[in-house]
Amino acid sequence: MADCLTARDLNLGHVGRRSGGFTLAVENLHLDIAEHEFVVIVGPSGCGKTTFLEAVAGLVPVTSGTLELHGKQIKGPGPERSLVFQQASLYPWRTVLSNVLFGLQMQGRLTAKSRAHARDLLEVAGLGHVADKYPHELSGGMRQRANLARALATDPTLLLLDEPFSALDAQNRELLQDELLRIWQADEVSAKKTALFVTHDVNEAVLLADRVLVFSPSPAKVALELRIDAPRPRDAVWRRSAEFLAYGDTILEQLRIEALRHTPTPLARTHDDSDAPAPGAHGEVSDQERDDAGAVRLGSAAQ
Amino acid sequence: MLGLAGGLVVLVIWQAAAGFGLVDVTFSSSPIRTVRAGAHLFATGEIWSPLGATGYELLWGLGITFLLGIPIGLVLGRYKVLHDMTEPIVNVLYSVPYVMFLPIIIFWFGLDNVSRVIVIVWAGILPLIINITAGVRNLDTDYTRVATVFCTPRLKFFTNIALPATLPYILAGIRLAVGRGLVGAIVAELFLASNGLGYFVQNKTSNFDVDSAMAGIVLLAAVALLLNWAVRLIERRFTHWAGAK
Numbered sequence: 001m002a003d004c005l006t007a008r009d010l011n012l013g014h015v016g017r018r019s020g021g022f023t024l025a026v027e028n029l030h031l032d033i034a035e036h037e038f039v040v041i042v043g044p045s046g047c048g049k050t051t052f053l054e055a056v057a058g059l060v061p062v063t064s065g066t067l068e069l070h071g072k073q074i075k076g077p078g079p080e081r082s083l084v085f086q087q088a089s090l091y092p093w094r095t096v097l098s099n100v101l102f103g104l105q106m107q108g109r110l111t112a113k114s115r116a117h118a119r120d121l122l123e124v125a126g127l128g129h130v131a132d133k134y135p136h137e138l139s140g141g142m143r144q145r146a147n148l149a150r151a152l153a154t155d156p157t158l159l160l161l162d163e164p165f166s167a168l169d170a171q172n173r174e175l176l177q178d179e180l181l182r183i184w185q186a187d188e189v190s191a192k193k194t195a196l197f198v199t200h201d202v203n204e205a206v207l208l209a210d211r212v213l214v215f216s217p218s219p220a221k222v223a224l225e226l227r228i229d230a231p232r233p234r235d236a237v238w239r240r241s242a243e244f245l246a247y248g249d250t251i252l253e254q255l256r257i258e259a260l261r262h263t264p265t266p267l268a269r270t271h272d273d274s275d276a277p278a279p280g281a282h283g284e285v286s287d288q289e290r291d292d293a294g295a296v297r298l299g300s301a302a303q
Numbered sequence: 304m305l306g307l308a309g310g311l312v313v314l315v316i317w318q319a320a321a322g323f324g325l326v327d328v329t330f331s332s333s334p335i336r337t338v339r340a341g342a343h344l345f346a347t348g349e350i351w352s353p354l355g356a357t358g359y360e361l362l363w364g365l366g367i368t369f370l371l372g373i374p375i376g377l378v379l380g381r382y383k384v385l386h387d388m389t390e391p392i393v394n395v396l397y398s399v400p401y402v403m404f405l406p407i408i409i410f411w412f413g414l415d416n417v418s419r420v421i422v423i424v425w426a427g428i429l430p431l432i433i434n435i436t437a438g439v440r441n442l443d444t445d446y447t448r449v450a451t452v453f454c455t456p457r458l459k460f461f462t463n464i465a466l467p468a469t470l471p472y473i474l475a476g477i478r479l480a481v482g483r484g485l486v487g488a489i490v491a492e493l494f495l496a497s498n499g500l501g502y503f504v505q506n507k508t509s510n511f512d513v514d515s516a517m518a519g520i521v522l523l524a525a526v527a528l529l530l531n532w533a534v535r536l537i538e539r540r541f542t543h544w545a546g547a548k
């Protein structure tokens with residue numbers, strides 16, 4: 001299958017707003033994403049997932065290396081890509097429908113046909129009855145649906161999603177995960193979209209992905225690649241199966257190895273369970289990592 | 304409601320003081336005499352010329368203020384280089400009382416309407432620009448990120464994001480501009496002494512017709528309240544989403 005996205009020796013970073021210093025967030029990244037593939041990136045908080053996704057979206061400039069979309073270096077945003085933001089980021093002065101039409105309007109592609117498509121998306125996302133309401137009148141889950149519908153309305157070939165469900169309660173999260181899969185599979189306007197989904201929730205990754213990429217703590221590299229060979233649509237039964245849990249355990253194991261590898265001093269390693277912060281920036285990152293992994297582990301054990 | 308009651312108390316004290324001869328009505332008038340004088344001014348039609356003149360100046364002055372001030376404020380807020388270049392000038396012009404420039408304005412533009420409109424614009428446009436600039440600079444980064452991802456062209460960014468997002472700032476600035484513009488209009492009339500409510504009040508006072516002068520002042524207050532009310536109406540209609548994010 002043809003490659004949609006390619007990264008070679010990719011370095012990304014941020015210039016600090018106050019200090020002016022440069023911090024590397026993604027280092028020597030290699031990856032390929034095939035057309036129509038659903039790829040999920042899992043990594044601890046602060047490892048550089050958002051930075052990578054925003055570079056693909058054209059929001060963060062490439063520091064060095066190659067980041068190609070359909071064989072062309074990414075230099076900025078483009079109408080063939082859409083980003084579903086971590087925060088819903090809807091415009092509060094626009095109605096839900098008008099927010100969903102935003103991309104089409106800005107790109108001068110608002111036609112009767114595209115408008116009808118947006119209307120359909122609202123219906124599919126369960127927002128048909130609130131199309132004329134304002135974002136502040138919506139629940140968190142509904143706002144995130146609108147966020148998703150806005151990204152889909154421009155009919156992108158590559159859909160980027162940055163922890164879109166992380167701020168939702170567990171119930172809403174499962175609901176929206178199912179809906180995302182349903183929308184993604186049922187897309188008729190064009191062929192199935194390529195999706196790049198970022199999360200720190202291991203279960204979410206296994207549920208959604210064709211392929212999971214585990215990122216190491218900052219600066220991010222691909223530490224493990226895992227193909228999820230499970231038929232779609234994936235139902236609640238599969239979500240509780242031993243196979244599902246085994247995939248999750250593999251990812252968690254890799255996350256733990258990475259966390260330990262990035263713990264800077266033996267001292268910090270021996271005091272794994274103490275609350276004392278490990279010295280240095282890396283220590284902080286891996287502390288966070290351990291928390292994340294632990295929380296997820298508890299979550300899957302409870303099921 | 305309490306404000307209304309307070310105003311009423313003042314009026315009663317004023318009327319009582321005049322009625323009991325505590326103050327000389329020749330110099331202080333009284334609420335009843337003011338109302339009577341006002342009615343007379345409308346009945347004879349004497350008031351229309353100064354009221355019309357002031358209204359005409361304000362219409363032009365405030366119109367130009369909004370038409371220039373809003374785009375200038377938006378652009379200065381968006382482009383850091385322009386902002387840093389103009390900030391000191393804007394602040395100096397805002398800090399120096401514009402009355403100081405009146406003689407120069409008269410020197411350049413003469414004694415007619417043009418000068419008075421310029422004074423109104425001068426008085427009102429700076430707080431408007433400063434407010435809008437601050438609003439755009441505080442623009443939620445999420446708004447700009449969404450705009451960037453969906454490939455928003457420059458002009459559409461101003462009309463579709465910067466303008467609505469800063470509307471609360473713009474309207475607050477407009478309220479300031481209206482207040483200062485009104486003062487500017489009156490000051491210009493006092494200085495240029497030809498027509499308008501300011502000139503009318505000054506003229507009546509120097510002719511010891513304090514009743515008519517008071518009526519003129521009340522009318523001026525009514526104009527100010529009306530303008531303020533109009534802005535508030537727009538605020539309520541268009542910024543209902545603000546604060547309830």
Ligand SMILES: Nc1ncnc2c1ncn2[C@@H]1O[C@H](COP(=O)(O)OP(=O)(O)O)[C@@H](O)[C@H]1O
Nearest residue numbers: 014015016025044045046047048049050051218
């Ligand atoms: N705008 C920014 N300016 C400076 N540093 C940043 C900025 N955004 C993120 N970073 C840093 O880059 C690293 C990666 O952040 P991010 O990509 O947001 O991680 P993640 O999404 O995986 O949580 C972190 O160390 C973070 O502190």
Ligand SMILES: [Mg+2]
Nearest residue numbers: 046049050163
């Ligand atoms: Mg993130």
